[in-house]
Structures are given as structure tokens and as C-alpha cells.
Amino acid sequence: MYKVIGNTQTRAFRVLWMLEELGQPYEHVNAPPRDPAVVAVNPAGKVPVLVVDGVPITDSLAIMTYLADRHAGLAFAPGTIDRAHQDALTQLVHEEFDQLLWMAARHSFVLPEEHRVPAIKDSLKWEFEQSQHHLLPRMSETGPFLMGATMTIADILLAHCLRWAVAAKFPIVDDRLHDFGAMMFDRPAYARAAAA
Numbered sequence: 673m674y675k676v677i678g679n680t681q682t683r684a685f686r687v688l689w690m691l692e693e694l695g696q697p698y699e700h701v702n703a704p705p706r707d708p709a710v711v712a713v714n715p716a717g718k719v720p721v722l723v724v725d726g727v728p729i730t731d732s733l734a735i736m737t738y739l740a741d742r743h744a745g746l747a748f749a750p751g752t753i754d755r756a757h758q759d760a761l762t763q764l765v766h767e768e769f770d771q772l773l774w775m776a777a778r779h780s781f782v783l784p785e786e787h788r789v790p791a792i793k794d795s796l797k798w799e800f801e802q803s804q805h806h807l808l809p810r811m812s813e814t815g816p817f818l819m820g821a822t823m824t825i826a827d828i829l830l831a832h833c834l835r836w837a838v839a840a841k842f843p844i845v846d847d848r849l850h851d852f853g854a855m856m857f858d859r860p861a862y863a864r865a866a867a868a
């Protein structure tokens with residue numbers, strides 16, 4: 673059975689959601705970053721970590737891609753054009769949504785206080801709005817998912833970043849993204865992961 677290490681307020685939530693969507697059983701260790709249970713499997717102290725047959729895998733995107741490929745769900749087949757488009761969208765969301773929110777978090781509460789530059793947040797919020805304008809033309813016209821009828825890990829990643837944006841008070845400026853988030857948060861697997 674899989675073991676997911678990391679509390680639900682972190683990127684570990686993506687992995688829990690993914691496992692719920694795939695219908696795979698797992699054990700959840702609700703440990704915060706840098707907890708001894710985390711450091712034991714990832715010396716950097718970062719979460720999430722997925723332990724598979726005693727072997728730790730770090731980094732949420734690597735974990736999600738591993739699970740998608742292993743269980744043939746939430747991803748197009750490797751080596752297809754659809755998969756290339758899926759990976760490109762995933763990278764866009766990672767670079768232009770996740771990384772801006774993470775930088776804001778670092779300068780709010782992650783870095784030692786003397787290294788925080790709180791003024792950076794206004795610039796990041798402006799960039800976050802540009803990111804939304806970059807993404808919109810890349811979203812399928814017909815939906816409901818980013819790539820049309822097929823849900824992929826890019827959808828989980830984006831929805832998680834939208835939830836994170838709301839918590840961090842980063843405005844979501846387009847109704848399509850609000851609607852997309854509402855549709856994703858309505859999924860039973862989301863509710864099950866949230867209850868983990």
C-alpha cells in the first residue's frame with residue numbers, strides 16, 4: 673500500500689486527491705514539513721513524500737506522474753502528442769501559478785524573518801494575473817477539463833493552485849477559472865481527500 677507523508681495544507685493534498693481519483697488505497701501520515709517522520713525519508717524536510725514498497729519518491733509532480741503512468745489514469749499515454757500537450761500545460765501551471773504562490777509563501781512565513789521581502793508580493797500578484805491571461809487561451813473551449821473531456825494531473829495541479837491562491841489572497845480574475853475551480857472542488861474525490 674502507498675504511504676503519503678505530508679499534511680493536507682501542503683502540496684501533499686494533490687497526491688491524496690490523485691490517489692482518491694484513481695481509487696488506490698493509501699496510508700496517510702499527516703506530518704508537517706521538517707517533522708522527523710519527513711526528514712527520515714527526505715533529508716530536505718519537504719513534503720509530500722510517497723513511499724512505495726519502502727522507497728521514497730519526492731516532489732508532487734513526479735509523484736503524480738508516477739501514479740498516473742502506473743495506474744493508466746489522469747494522463748495521456750507517454751509518447752503521444754496529447755501527452756506532450758498535457759506536460760506543457762502542467763509545466764505552465766507549475767511555473768506560472770505554483771512557483772509564484774510558493775515565492776509569496778517563502779516571503780511570508782517560510783524564510784527566516786530577516787530574509788523575507790514582503791514587498792515582493794505585490795509584484796507576484798501582478799504576475800499571477802498575467803499567468804491567468806497566458807493560461808486562458810490554452811484551456812479547451814468545450815471543457816470541462818483543461819484538455820477537454822479527459823481529466824489529467826494538470827487539472828488537479830491547477831485546481832490546487834486556485835485553492836492556494838484564494839488562501840493567499842491572490843485574486844482570480846476570470847470567471848472561467850472560478851467555474852473551473854468550482855467544478856473541480858465539487859468532485860467526490862476532492863471531498864474524500866479533504867477529509868483525510
Ligand SMILES: N[C@@H](CCC(=O)N[C@@H](CS)C(=O)NCC(=O)O)C(=O)O
Binds near residue numbers: 731733
Ligand atoms: N517541488 C516540491 C516542493 C515541495 C515543497 O517545497 N513543499 C513545501 C510544502 S508545500 C515544504 O515542505 N516546505 C518546507 C520547506 O521548504 O522547508 C513539490 O512539488 O513537492
